[in-house]
Amino acid sequence: MGNGIAHVFAQSGFSVNLIDVQAAQLEKALTTITKNMDRQISKGSLTEDQKQAALSQLRTTTDLAQGVSKADLVVEAATENTELKLKIFQQIDSAAPAGCILATNTSSISITKIAAVTKRPELVIGMHFMNPVPVMKLVEIINGYATQKEVTEKIVTLSKQLGKIPCVVNDYPGFIANRILMPMINEAICSLFEGVAGVEEIDTVMKLGMAHPMGPLQLADFIGLDVCLAILNVLHEGFGNPKYAPCPLLVNMVMAKNLGVKSGKGFYDYSHGGKELVVAPNFKK
Numbered sequence: 502m503g504n505g506i507a508h509v510f511a512q513s514g515f516s517v518n519l520i521d522v523q524a525a526q527l528e529k530a531l532t533t534i535t536k537n538m539d540r541q542i543s544k545g546s547l548t549e550d551q552k553q554a555a556l557s558q559l560r561t562t563t564d565l566a567q568g569v570s571k572a573d574l575v576v577e578a579a580t581e582n583t584e585l586k587l588k589i590f591q592q593i594d595s596a597a598p599a600g601c602i603l604a605t606n607t608s609s610i611s612i613t614k615i616a617a618v619t620k621r622p623e624l625v626i627g628m629h630f631m632n633p634v635p636v637m638k639l640v641e642i643i644n645g646y647a648t649q650k651e652v653t654e655k656i657v658t659l660s661k662q663l664g665k666i667p668c669v670v671n672d673y674p675g676f677i678a679n680r681i682l683m684p685m686i687n688e689a690i691c692s693l694f695e696g697v698a699g700v701e702e703i704d705t706v707m708k709l710g711m712a713h714p715m716g717p718l719q720l721a722d723f724i725g726l727d728v729c730l731a732i733l734n735v736l737h738e739g740f741g742n743p744k745y746a747p748c749p750l751l752v753n754m755v756m757a758k759n760l761g762v763k764s765g766k767g768f769y770d771y772s773h774g775g776k777e778l779v780v781a782p783n784f785k786k
């Protein structure tokens with residue numbers, strides 16, 4: 502997500518410091534950004550000159566304090582782990598200039614909780630980009646309990662400058678995107694678990710019947726089953742409502758490290774490397 506966010510900011514003319522703890526991830530990010538810009542050129546939505554201009558806006562560093570020291574805005578997109586994000590926000594808060602807005606791309610962690618570990622909770626906000634960032638239009642903007650109205654307005658304007666469509670929501674578990682998406686995915690997994698239908702049938706009903714571009718099980722594989730489980734746990738704990746309890750099949754698949762596309766197997770098998778959808782052996786009839 503970090504490389505996608507850096508891509509859209511650089512392409513919109515902003516100077517970007519891309520920061521990661523792993524230097525290898527930074528190299529990989531630059532390769533990905535270049536490859537994605539080349540794809541835009543082949544589709545005619547970017548010129549070679551615009552690509553060079555965007556790439557010249559990008560710097561990379563593993564030094565977080567130095568990377569944020571002159572920033573007007575920081576968009577954090579590190580691994581989805583509460584303790585890690587709280588630690589990173591304390592570090593950013595002490596290194597970034599006063600007045601710098603601190604945004605997080607978290608999918609599910611409370612903005613209010615993150616803001617509370619900083620000395621500037623009024624300047625902390627959720628800026629939830631969708632994957633793949635250069636392609637997806639939505640930015641879900643999440644107001645924490647203390648977020649200043651002017652900060653929200655600035656982030657709305659900025660999102661439009663990035664060519665995105667902002668939607669402002671409030672900070673409750675799952676915000677809007679995942680509060681609605683994850684129960685649907687969980688229900689699809691429960692339907693499979695209870696034997697109501699097979700993987701292909703469930704996805705086909707939702708694709709052809711509801712005009713979804715991708716079935717919920719395939720989408721879960723793309724998001725990562727570990728990520729889906731983590732978000733469902735946030736909803737379940739946050740609302741204390743059993744309707745959000747993760748399906749035992751999802752829990753088992755995550756324990757077995759069948760995490761979807763990133764591990765090569767989830768509801769579908771991706772080990773063949775092709776684009777064709779092949780149902781994973783566990784779910785073959």
Ligand SMILES: NC(=O)c1ccc[n+]([C@@H]2O[C@H](COP(=O)([O-])OP(=O)(O)OC[C@H]3O[C@@H](n4cnc5c(N)ncnc54)[C@H](O)[C@@H]3O)[C@@H](O)[C@H]2O)c1
Nearest residue numbers: 502503520521522523526578579580581606607608630632
């Ligand atoms: N993957 C998605 O589809 C998606 C969609 C929307 C939002 N998000 C959110 O975006 C964030 C990132 O997701 P991702 O899928 O890109 O995660 P990822 O685990 O693929 O990448 C996270 C990156 O953070 C780096 N990192 C870890 N600790 C760090 C630290 N202390 N300082 C700097 N960098 C650090 C890692 O090296 C890694 O390169 C998460 O909060 C996630 O919930 C993800």
